[in-house]
Amino acid sequence: MASKEQGKMVVTLGTVHFKEANEAVREALDAADTVELREVFAQRYLGCGMPAGKRLEIHGVPGNDMACYMDGGRIEVFGNAQDQVANTMNDGDIVIHGRVGDAAGYGMRGGRILVRDDCGWRVGIHMKQYQDKCPSIVIGGNAGSFLGEYMAGGVIVLMGHAGPYLATGMHGGVMYLRHELDECDIPEGLVQEPLEDCDRAVIARLLGEYNDAFADELGGPVDASGEGFVRLRPASSRPYANLYA
Structure with a gap:
């Protein structure tokens, strides 16, 4: 073997x-x-708990919970990946030369996921960040329903279209969307607004990494300037304050 x-x-x-x-x-x-x-x-569970300094190159389709609890290193998938990639991942890099299934980045606390194509439902659910830990997910295609559900921190960059129920319960972090939402589609408690210089710097870094991974396959790099993107974020740092005594 x-x-x-x-x-x-x-x-x-x-x-x-x-x-x-x-x-x-x-x-x-x-x-x-x-x-x-x-x-x-x-x-299932390939790369589970993998530490820094290690690298997996996967040819085929890894099963559910790839890279769960991963604490560093790099996993590159030359194909599609199934559900719950990077479940509660703490650190490291994941590059997927295809699409990813549902709930990728569930409870993700650090590290980065680059997806060349589409993603399934509930990607980025319960993402969080603390101090210098800021997880990020870049999706080159479209997203299924509930992208960023209950998101508490981190960054999601979406280059395709978002499915229904975008950012339901989102109360932290930021999303960068290349396709501006209609006013009626902006979820309650969130604001959609133009980018600032700091946002463009984040997008340039993440899309630069996306290009490093996929530009040859895509026939050229995507525009990493942030042109055409908007920012989606919670309107308040304590959106549920009125629920507590």
């Missing part, structure tokens, strides 16, 4: 059960900093 090629471990998973798959991946990561996974067929 495992071999060493050009200084990195190569593990072929095939249809092996996810428990055996993860045991093989952990053994390979103990032996090398970079591990390439081939013939990945929806095995």
